[in-house]
Amino acid sequence: MISLKDVTKRYGSKRALDQVNLELTSGKLIGLVGENGSGKSTTLKLIAGLNHPTNGEIKVSGNKVDRRIAQSVSYLSELDEYYRFFNVRQSIAFYASQFKDFDQEKAYEILKFMKLNPNDKLKHLSKGNRGRLKIVLSLSRNVPVILMDEPFSGLDPMVRNSIVKGLISFIDLEKQLVLITTHEIREVENILDEVIAIKDGSIIGHHNVEQLREEKHTSIVDWMTDIYE
Amino acid sequence: MNAWLFLTKKEFRLGLPSFLMVLIFFSGIIAGGVFAGNQFGFEDEFMSIALAIVLGLHTLFLVVYLYYSLNAERRRLHLWLHTPMSIAGLLASKLFTGVVYMLSTFIISIILAIQSFKNTFSFVHQESLFNSIGSTSVIVLIAALFMGSVFLLFWSVYLTFSQKWNDFISFLLTVVLIFVSVWAYAGLLDIPFLQALTNWGAIHAGDIFIGFEMSYIEDSFDIQTMEEATVFYIGHFVRDIFFAVIMFIAACWIIERKVEV
Numbered sequence: 001m002i003s004l005k006d007v008t009k010r011y012g013s014k015r016a017l018d019q020v021n022l023e024l025t026s027g028k029l030i031g032l033v034g035e036n037g038s039g040k041s042t043t044l045k046l047i048a049g050l051n052h053p054t055n056g057e058i059k060v061s062g063n064k065v066d067r068r069i070a071q072s073v074s075y076l077s078e079l080d081e082y083y084r085f086f087n088v089r090q091s092i093a094f095y096a097s098q099f100k101d102f103d104q105e106k107a108y109e110i111l112k113f114m115k116l117n118p119n120d121k122l123k124h125l126s127k128g129n130r131g132r133l134k135i136v137l138s139l140s141r142n143v144p145v146i147l148m149d150e151p152f153s154g155l156d157p158m159v160r161n162s163i164v165k166g167l168i169s170f171i172d173l174e175k176q177l178v179l180i181t182t183h184e185i186r187e188v189e190n191i192l193d194e195v196i197a198i199k200d201g202s203i204i205g206h207h208n209v210e211q212l213r214e215e216k217h218t219s220i221v222d223w224m225t226d227i228y229e
Numbered sequence: 230m231n232a233w234l235f236l237t238k239k240e241f242r243l244g245l246p247s248f249l250m251v252l253i254f255f256s257g258i259i260a261g262g263v264f265a266g267n268q269f270g271f272e273d274e275f276m277s278i279a280l281a282i283v284l285g286l287h288t289l290f291l292v293v294y295l296y297y298s299l300n301a302e303r304r305r306l307h308l309w310l311h312t313p314m315s316i317a318g319l320l321a322s323k324l325f326t327g328v329v330y331m332l333s334t335f336i337i338s339i340i341l342a343i344q345s346f347k348n349t350f351s352f353v354h355q356e357s358l359f360n361s362i363g364s365t366s367v368i369v370l371i372a373a374l375f376m377g378s379v380f381l382l383f384w385s386v387y388l389t390f391s392q393k394w395n396d397f398i399s400f401l402l403t404v405v406l407i408f409v410s411v412w413a414y415a416g417l418l419d420i421p422f423l424q425a426l427t428n429w430g431a432i433h434a435g436d437i438f439i440g441f442e443m444s445y446i447e448d449s450f451d452i453q454t455m456e457e458a459t460v461f462y463i464g465h466f467v468r469d470i471f472f473a474v475i476m477f478i479a480a481c482w483i484i485e486r487k488v489e490v
Contacts, residue, residue: 012393050310050490067485071313077490081305085242097235098312 001026001177002047002145007056009042009201016042018201020056026144027173029191031209032181033224034198040181041078043198044147047179048075060145071099076138078150078181080130082122088133089118095137107140110170114163127154132163139170146171146178152187160187167191189220197224233318240298240326247297248330251290255283255334259341273349280342287335287369291377294327299384307490316481320381324477331373339366364461371469378473378480383407385483392489414472423468430463 002024009017017039024030032040045051046058049069058065060073086094088111096102111118114132122130131154138146152160164187171178182188195212197205205227212223262279266272302309309319339362346358383403390399417423 045307045490048311050307052486052489067310068313068315070311075307075311077307077311079305079307081308083239083243083305083308094235094239098232098314 001061002179003057003059004043004046005057007046007053007058009039009046009051010054016201017046017053020201020203022196022203022206024177024179024194026175026177028193029168029171029173029178029180030194030196031185031188031192031220032179032196032198033183033185033220034181035228038198039201040198041149042201044075044149044179044181047145048073048147050075071101072143073145073147074099074138074141074143076134076146076148076151078153080127080154082130082133084121084123087119087121088116088125091122091133091137092118092140095140099141101142103140103142106142106170107136110136110139113166113170128156131155135163135167139167142172144176146176148178148180150181150183152182152184160184164188164191185221185224192220195220195223197227199228232314233322236314236319237322237325240322241329243301244294244298244323244326244330247294250297251293251330252334255286255338258283258286273345277342277345277349280338280345283338284335284342284365284369287331287338288372288376290331290334291324291327291373292380294330295323295377295380295384298323298327299381303388306488310484310488310490316484317477320477320481320484324377324381327377328374335366335370360459364459367461367466371466375469375473378476379407381480382476382483385480385488389483389487392487427464427468428462430467432461432463433459 002022004020004022007017007020008015020039020043032043034040042051046053047060047065047069049065049067060069063069063072082091083094092104092107092111096104096107108118114136116129116132116136120129122133125133131151135148135151138148138151152164155163164184168191180188180192189209192209195205195207195209196203205223207223209220212218212220216223218226259276259279262275262277263272266275269275312319343359343362346362347355350358383406386406387399387403390402393399394402
């Protein structure tokens with residue numbers, strides 16, 4: 001589904017990713033974890049075709065990635081920037097017009113779950129509600145790959161857990177691959193199938209979460225703490 | 230097509246503040262002309278000068294509009310570029326909305342200018358006046374499109390530079406590149422072969438009013454209008470449109486291949 005072969009990304013003299021090799025298969029919810037500046041966001045942008053690898057090759061569903069891969073990849077950015085003159089309903093309509101696979105019915109279903117008012121102007125939404133809208137817009141696309149960069153960062157800790165659990169019901173785990181970067185590892189731990197740890201631009205671990213629990217008797221947080229130390 | 234129309238609708242919303250700013254600025258110039266005319270007792274003359282300035286400033290309309298619109302997108306490139314649509318489609322949408330906004334003020338300005346010029350320059354042949362306004366309109370609109378394409382190209386270059394260097398250095402490098410390009414382009418236009426290639430399709434625009442000639446005869450001033458037989462070449466317009474298209478394609482290529490989020 002997604003393959004990265006010897007992918008290196010440099011920003012000037014800084015190496016953001018170094019010879020990364022990854023094979024990710026569909027039907028999984030995968031967490032990409034690591035400290036700030038480790039290369040998580042860069043990895044997602046490269047898969048979304050919004051950045052170009054310095055070396056190596058990235059493929060999604062067998063197709064070499066460029067910006068137009070957006071037709072089969074839904075990307076949620078960590079940035080909090082939107083067209084603020086739209087209201088929630090207009091944002092959904094705009095996305096529906098731009099992406100053929102956008103499911104408006106699903107969007108309003110998730111919107112209801114997120115307790116967002118379709119008539120609210122984006123410029124009047126709180127940061128948390130803008131974060132919820134980002135999730136609505138990215139999950140409403142029926143695409144094989146969904147990339148979410150820090151989707152829970154603006155959400156209240158009180159509701160974060162229920163939103164994380166609710167997300168599962170809006171993902172087609174038979175057909176879709178969801179790759180999430182997050183710092184809220186404890187909250188997402190229970191929904192992840194695989195976890196990938198990245199440090200200084202290199203993959204330092206890639207595990208099945210169930211196996212990690214059963215064979216190594218450890219949680220993702222403890223495993224991460226171990227390998228980071 | 231539906232996606233492009235929705236995108237264009239969004240562009241109208243995004244670019245509306247810049248259109249309103251330009252509209253207020255143009256209104257200010259005309260109001261200034263009216264005010265100065267009232268002060269000095271030359272209402273029509275000052276109004277004509279103000280409208281001539283407004284018409285001339287339309288050459289920069291697209292540059293101002295695209296600057297505002299593209300700068301707004303720069304903050305959210307992850308949204309703007311995350312689409313299956315081609316870069317040509319994205320930029321064409323911005324150009325289209327800019328042209329629509331520009332034409333809306335240009336047409337009003339032209340109507341006002343015709344009325345005002347007729348009052349001010351009543352001694353000028355009406356045919357000459359219409360030739361002047363007609364040719365000015367074509368030149369201004371083609372110049373605006375050309376400048377818009379130049380801006381798109383150098384904005385994409387600036388964006389590429391700004392990924393490696395800070396905004397100030399990127400700006401300086403882009404300005405240097407603009408000067409070098411203008412110098413090279415001017416040199417290119419001087420090549421006899423290119424001139425031979427583009428001096429075709431002559432349009433005889435007739436006499437165009439170009440100014441006044443004053444002479445002092447027997448204790449009195451004699452003022453004559455100066456008119457000149459003018460020839461436009463369709464080849465020159467085709468050349469400008471050709472280079473504008475080349476710059477547009479180059480801007481698309483740079484954004485597609487070099488710009489990152």
